[in-house]
Structures are given as C-alpha cells and as structure tokens.
Amino acid sequence: MRNTTILMLMLTACLVLCSGAPATPTMDQETAEEYLKQFFSEHKTPSKRLESGRLMKMQDFKTVLKKMQEFFGLQVTGKLDTNTIEVMQKPRCGVSDVSNYEHFSGKPKWDKQTITYRITEYTPDLSQGEVDTTIAQAFKLYSDVTPLVFKQIYSGTADIMILFKARNHGDFYPFDGQGGVLAHAMSPGQGEGGDAHFDEDEKWTLSSAGMNLLLVAAHEFGHALGLDHSQDPSALMYPTYKYVNTHGYQLPMDDKRGIQALYGAGQPPKPQPQPQPNPPERCNRDLVFDAATSIRGELYFFKNNYYWKKSTLLKGIPQTLIKTTWPSITSVDAAYEIRSKRISFFFKGQNYWGVTATAILPGYPKHISQFGFPASVTNIDAAVHIGSTRRTLFFTGEKYWSFNENTREMEAGFPKPIRIDFPGIGFKVDAAFENYGFLYFSDGARQTEYIYRTKSVNRMLLNYAWLNCY
Structure with missing residues (x-):
C-alpha cells in the first residue's frame, strides 16, 4: 500500500451558452452524498473513503452538508439548496477540503534543498x-x-x-x-x-x-x-x-x-557591485551591433550598454550610455520604429519597451508574449518594420516571424527559415534597420544592403562604416 496521497485535480473549462435565464441546477441526494463522502470525509486517501453506495443517515448527511456549506461561505442550512448544488457541480480538485494553507498528515516534505x-x-x-x-x-x-x-x-x-x-x-x-x-x-x-x-x-x-x-x-x-x-x-x-x-x-x-x-524563506541574493561598462571601440572593423533602428530620422546603433547616434544635424558620432536617455534600459537586443506613429520599440530578453527619442512611454516594460511569441522564444535577435506592408519582421536564431501591425497578430505559417526567404543575407541576423528604401541586415561584423521588393542583395558593407570609420 503506497505511503503517499494521490491528488486528483478536477479542472475543466466551464462555458455556458444560454438564452434567457439559466436552468435551476438539480441533484439527487445520493449524488450529493457521494460528493460529501469524497471531499468532506475525515479520510483523504481514496482507499479510506466511505464506501460508495452506502447511504448516510439523515442526521449525518445534514452535519456534513453544513460543514461543506460553511467551508464555501454559503448559508449554513443543512439543506440541498440551489447555491449548494451549484458549488457541488463546479470543477475542482479531488481531495478533501481544509482551511487556509494546510499540510498533509504528518507534514511530509523533502529532506533536501x-x-x-x-x-x-x-x-x-x-x-x-x-x-x-x-x-x-x-x-x-x-x-x-x-x-x-x-x-x-x-x-x-x-x-x-x-x-x-x-x-x-x-x-x-x-x-x-x-x-x-x-x-x-x-x-x-x-x-x-x-x-x-x-x-x-x-x-x-x-x-x-x-x-x-x-x-x-x-x-x-x-x-x-x-x-x-x-x-x-x-x-x-x-x-x-x-x-x-x-x-x-x-x-x-x-x-x-x-x-x-x-x-523556510529563501535568502535574498546579496547585491553585487556593478562593474562600470567599458565603452565599445567605435572604429573596430570587427564591430558587431546588438541592435539598430531609426528614430525620428536619426540612426541609432546599440552595443553593450551604449548607443551611437548618427544624424545630419550632428558633427561626429556621439556615444552615450543607454540608461542616461532611457532609464531602466541598460542594453538592447533588438529595436524597430513605426514612423507613422512616431514610436519605437526596444527589446531585451522577454521584455520590451515603447520609447521616444528622449523617454520611455508609460506602461512599460511588457512581455513579448503580447506579440504572439510562444514561451520557447526567450529573446529577439533583431527586428525591422516594413512600412509598405505594415509588417514587422522579428529574427530569432535561424528563423524569422512576421507581425501584422494592423491586426496586432502574428501571421500564420511562421516562423520560417531566414536563408530561404532572404537569399544572400546568411543564416542569422544580429541587427536590422531600414534606411532610404533599403533594408540592412547585420550578421556579425558583416552587413548586407538588401532590396526587399526584389529579395536581392545590393551590396556588402561592414558595420563600422556607419560610424564614419573607413
């Protein structure tokens, strides 16, 4: 005879389709007795419950029924009324009921961490x-x-x-x-x-x-x-x-x-001193971007805890700590802009933020599951918005997804392999952005200038060329 207690979680989705008033729930006394024997018996293991088919004495039935009504906060009548029957017919777990948190008899627990x-x-x-x-x-x-x-x-x-x-x-x-x-x-x-x-x-x-x-x-x-x-x-x-x-x-x-x-309670982790980030080297031929996007006509390139901003209004390419512009964001995995809405989105792990050029929008961060990603997607490698189609492309590993910004839904049939739908750019994408009608896909330090309409490569570049390095 096993020394453990089996716990049957009776969980169902309950959907009632009706017109007019719902029918009054009904239950015979024998069915009610079976419920009380199963869930309000003094014994919790199936082998020790009262035998099925043996009718309770009326006095015992009322006593146990009152116990059940009290547990669920019902009016304690000892009668099989409508509210009591409704509770009995709800999906539930198959173990006897107790109050507030409780442990099993003998408090069995694991003796290791x-x-x-x-x-x-x-x-x-x-x-x-x-x-x-x-x-x-x-x-x-x-x-x-x-x-x-x-x-x-x-x-x-x-x-x-x-x-x-x-x-x-x-x-x-x-x-x-x-x-x-x-x-x-x-x-x-x-x-x-x-x-x-x-x-x-x-x-x-x-x-x-x-x-x-x-x-x-x-x-x-x-x-x-x-x-x-x-x-x-x-x-x-x-x-x-x-x-x-x-x-x-x-x-x-x-x-x-x-x-x-x-x-017992877990010990909170000791705060670790945060090392000061070393600024990345701008004119390194092997420079790999974490993310890139346009924001209000200016290009932003992200690397570690910093970003570079390229603008016709600025001399040089200033380098800035990300958190000084967008507090609470320390690094960026992927980014894209919807120009028509004057809003950009930054992604880090399974969180994302809506931002402007100077601030984080209220209500963020949010979870990437809101885009329709399954739980298996734990980070986004790159993203780019195609204004002509109102689609945003997300790149994860060797595959990509297409998100319809009009319907706010991920399109059916995705993810798909990058190398098949975007011939010539490689197997993965580290960063992506749009500029003057071209798409730019970075894979390591190498970058492809791409014509989306014809799905063809225009020319090959190195990332660092965008930062006035030749």
Missing part, C-alpha cells in the same frame, strides 16, 4: 521547449520564496517524475477523458512520492483557452512539495480551478506562507 524532476512524456499540444519552460516557471514560483532548488534531468529516476498520458497510465488512477480529472500528484516521499501526471485528453495551453499548464502544474507541484488545499479563494491551492493572468504571476500570500512553513 535540491529536488530533481524529469518529464518522460510530453503533450503534442505544445512544443517540447514550451513545456520545459512552463514547468520550470511553475517550480520557480516556489524556489523564489524558499531555499529550494529545482533541477531538470533527462535520464534516470528523478524525485518528481512528470508525464502527459490519457486514461490508464500505470498508477491505478486512470484519467477519465476530456473534462473532469485533469491531473494528479503525490505528496513527498520515496518511490512514486512527488510524481505528477497530466491528462493528455485535455487541451493544454499557455493562455486562458483550454487548460493553462502553468497554473495546473504549479498547483500540482504544491501538492508534490507537501501542500494540501486552502480555503482562501485567492490561493493557488484552492480546490477549484480559476484562470488568472499568468504574466508576472507570483505565488499568492497564502501559498507562500504554507510553503515557507515547510521549508
């Missing part, structure tokens, strides 16, 4: 990179507030084994098809302890559609680390699933208190 995990079977709903990134983000919610360290391994047996599989999957707790039970996990322990399984019959996503993998995984990993359910509706460990915006998501306070009660 570094916990390994391995994903043995992936879902086809997302790329393998997206799954890896999202699972790592779910674990990071806990490592951010505790001393725990999570390490992914790719062979052998990990502390937490993770898989996506439908129906029977080898643990005597088969999934039930789309809807209903979405995932389950074990409490900490040897063998299968901590393992987490996800129902492959569900549609796994990184958005509000389908089942959001980050939220479900983070809930399951709470169980795998020793957390039981919470009565706090704002808690991640609340029994029923509710989508929240996951951009910048952090562990809610109730869950934070619970996990820190088991493992």
